Amino acid sequence: LSLLSLRREVAATQDHVRRALVHEPRGHAGMYGAVVVRGGAAAAGAHLAALFLHGAGYSAMCGHAVLALGRFALDYGLVAAPSRPETAVRLRCPCGPVTAFVPWDGRCSGNPVRFHSVPAFAAATDLAIDVPGHGTVVVDIGYGGTFYAFLSAEQLGLDVCSSKTRDLVSAASAVTEAVKKQFKLHHPESEDLAFLYGTILTDGKDAFTEEPTTNICVFADEQVDRSPTGSGVTARIALQYHKGLIQLNQTRTFRSSTTGSLFTGKAVQATKFGKYNAVVVEVSGEAFYTGTATFTVEEEDPLKYGFFFK
Numbered sequence: 001l002s003l004l005s006l007r008r009e010v011a012a013t014q015d016h017v018r019r020a021l022v023h024e025p026r027g028h029a030g031m032y033g034a035v036v037v038r039g040g041a042a043a044a045g046a047h048l049a050a051l052f053l054h055g056a057g058y059s060a061m062c063g064h065a066v067l068a069l070g071r072f073a074l075d076y077g078l079v080a081a082p083s084r085p086e087t088a089v090r091l092r093c094p095c096g097p098v099t100a101f102v103p104w105d106g107r108c109s110g111n112p113v114r115f116h117s118v119p120a121f122a123a124a125t126d127l128a129i130d131v132p133g134h135g136t137v138v139v140d141i142g143y144g145g146t147f148y149a150f151l152s153a154e155q156l157g158l159d160v161c162s163s164k165t166r167d168l169v170s171a172a173s174a175v176t177e178a179v180k181k182q183f184k185l186h187h188p189e190s191e192d193l194a195f196l197y198g199t200i201l202t203d204g205k206d207a208f209t210e211e212p213t214t215n216i217c218v219f220a221d222e223q224v225d226r227s228p229t230g231s232g233v234t235a236r237i238a239l240q241y242h243k244g245l246i247q248l249n250q251t252r253t254f255r256s257s258t259t260g261s262l263f264t265g266k267a268v269q270a271t272k273f274g275k276y277n278a279v280v281v282e283v284s285g286e287a288f289y290t291g292t293a294t295f296t297v298e299e300e301d302p303l304k305y306g307f308f309f310k
Helices: 003-013 015-022 063-075 165-182 230-242
Strands: 033-037 048-054 057-059 086-093 096-103 113-116 120-131 135-143 147-152 196-202 213-219 252-256 262-273 276-285
Touching (some): 003 015, 033 063, 063 086, 063 096, 063 113, 063 230, 063 276, 120 230, 135 165, 135 230, 147 230, 165 196, 165 213, 230 252, 230 276
Parallel strands (some): 048 086, 147 196, 213 252
Antiparallel strands (some): 033 048, 096 113, 113 276, 120 135, 135 147, 196 213, 252 262, 262 276
16 A cells, blocks of 8 residues: 555544544543554655554644654664764655654764655745634645645734633634635645645744744644644745745744744755645754553453543
């Protein structure tokens, strides 16, 4: 199976595994996961492939997971002969090929990890969307392995740094639903990838500056990213480059409003992706081990496949 076909197959026949791992009591409402795939689906010269899991299903790309998978691949021997001081780890994600560049000292991996994802592009800019309860807002839609809508929180009467997370989540989710109804997405290679994954609310600082710009990503079913969102950084860099707000190799810093964690991003190469003018974006950040776990599922447990409530 191709990775996209495998993604469909797992969703149709093995979704109880995702629910058992991601939902309570083993997971939580913000849990995210990656399934490492070896063999056929990881062909075409990749060291491994990955399927990404979240509370509502399966995504196409996750930058922070790529940072973690890059370290994991080296530390667990999935790359035959790592090189110092940095090793390229080739992954296949549902969105396409991604390369992580991982520090390696001869014994173990380190930080920061950087990656180059699939070509990123602006799908739409300055798009007027009518959002129930908020009126008309202007959004940009960018692709960085998956599609996001971007707008400043200020347009919704909120502040991305100081408003309550609940209010930001509700507003972002309303934008996502409105965009889905009012704008048709197209992906150059697969209609499986032509879906809006979520909305990223920003502090409005799109023009280049040395200061970090803060955002919050609300994706899937009102799930909140704990990182600055690697695929979101990729898409936002593509939008800023498209609008002439940054140049090639100008590095920007992105801060998560939820944890304060930082990623950097820069456009490193102009390219084409289907009909779109696109860029290859480099994202850099950190990933850390927190532990290992063995999960048990007892057949007689009435909640063995997890539970989820909002």
